[in-house]
Amino acid sequence: MPNELVHRTIPQIVPYLDEQDAAAVLQTLQNNWITEGPQSALFVDALRQLIDVPYGVLAPNGTMALSLGLMALGIGPGDEVLVPDITFAGSATAVLMVGAMPVFVEVEPDTFQIDMDRAAEGLSARTRAIMPVHLYGTACDMEAVDRFARQHGLFVIEDAAQGIGVRHRGKHVGSFGDVGCFSFFADKTITTGEGGFVACRDEALYQRLCLLRNQGRMERGSFVHPAVGFNFRMTDMQAAIGVSQLRKLDDIIGWKQLLWSVYEEGLSDLTEIRVVGAAPHSTHVPFRCVLIAERADELQAFLAEHGVQTRSFFYPLHRQPCFTPENSRTLPARPGASTAYAHADYGFERGLCLPLYPTLGIDNVQYMVRKIRSFYRPATTI
Template structure:
């Protein structure tokens, strides 16, 4: 048996909804995009939202909306996908890495404190692996240091901390709808804010510096960060399936917990009290991660490591001339631990009972 790391759950229903774009002859951003944004705002409770081509560009837009200036520093967890930090560079800022905690790899504010300086403009909590950072503490920290907050909730649609949806604590926040996210539009993103001025700025930035399409007068500098109704059609169907996706992902997580917690060498990723968890991936932490992953691959189970620490990424070597301490491994023990010990198990909604049983059997055999 071969088990993939991830498969998006798309099919006949999404196909039918896309067909509507052709029968109604509207393929660019239009009625379906408008409805998709409306439903996303209903779900999250955010006041304003705009679509973006993907999560990375959504972060870029969010950073522009908080008026990031060249050279401004943004505190970004060392343990996240590259896009969280490359978008900071794209917006003219400097990503400064902070460590994460060892239980669930959300940002660590004690580490953040060490990097505060007069150039620090913003902090970016990244809600990693489908659960959330302690946003009440992040907001307090941001207030103390006069920082803007940009939540990277790429992996956290549907997730709450203390009854507030991810992305509704910060000044501007983003979600991604890439194929492996909880809901997908193939590629896609959303930027949300509760601030009308920032929303207006986002509208100009994403639509060629104007609010209305069809006009050739552009009051502001802006670009094209639109999505299409073809993608929004997929998103609408996916949103309709969200409850089923959450239920299935949680069943998968419980299955792994029940079977694998009997193996004393395995530790699990654990969310904070008060935070939901819609497992973006089910993560386990083991001492011999590399060996176990090799064994699983040989048995045709596709596994992934956890994120590679950003401070070690070759592309960020240039930071040595700007803020050398952000490349010093001494500052990131937990992020390094995550990479060295973490394994992402297959955990997508259409994973069958037989596949789940097979993945667990392979792991059990390794430890026998």
């Protein structure tokens, strides 16, 4: 693992790429097979085994994985999809990409997953699906999601973009719903630079995914297209990195959990801070070290002055400028005024995400802990 020198600047993320990853890419170049090929097949098989699903396809990125899953389920114009109010904007824009409308649902206040006690407020005759988002390295209550979906006849699209390695009641996230969608962006637990994956259990749905992602045909090399499809493929260069990254997954998860425990132990006695951990019945593969902190804006500015790059919470979707009527994204009025999203607003106003990645040393985490303690206890902390 990385050395533990304290750096003057601690970036919010540094991808964990090593000689094995570089050698994997070089091998694909030497083999002269750079489009989807043998490494892509290996990557898909390894992901299916990890997630424990019989079927899956690659996608260019996490947002496109969500759109591909939605299209395969037949969700489109006139349909509505329930989406938690705290998530990356790509969860909602994926719904818009297929012509459907996202309807925002309040989140619960502990780990900021979708609040299933509030989900019914967003229902209408047009609701076709619900999109739980496994946020910040822990899991939604998938039993509650499943009960709700069955009761109302909805598809379940799991946004597990941050969820590689995360389990709920022993099952890997992304294996509960009709489809489960993953991202391999640079800040994810494993990365291919850009990339995504759609997992599923139904063979007919898998066939539709294959057609949609490969220009409406099952195999390349044919100019006969039985269906309308698109190019949602990856490259073997990216897949080769993914295969190499998966071989290090246990070490990556173990290191991230160790770093999180250093944060948690060092900050546990500060009454101004709550370190957000695992949701009930879920494991925790930290995406960042997530704090709910008093004076979060001031703390963020203070850390920046001391060389630490941080990130805020995701901006609540109901407040996003891109989803306002002025920007032609008129959303249904359910569940009502912005006061209906008090937990989402609270999380954004007090949430702060600290660096946590496999190339980060323990000494750097201890440095950040000392700086945070000095912010709240300036008279007693050096």
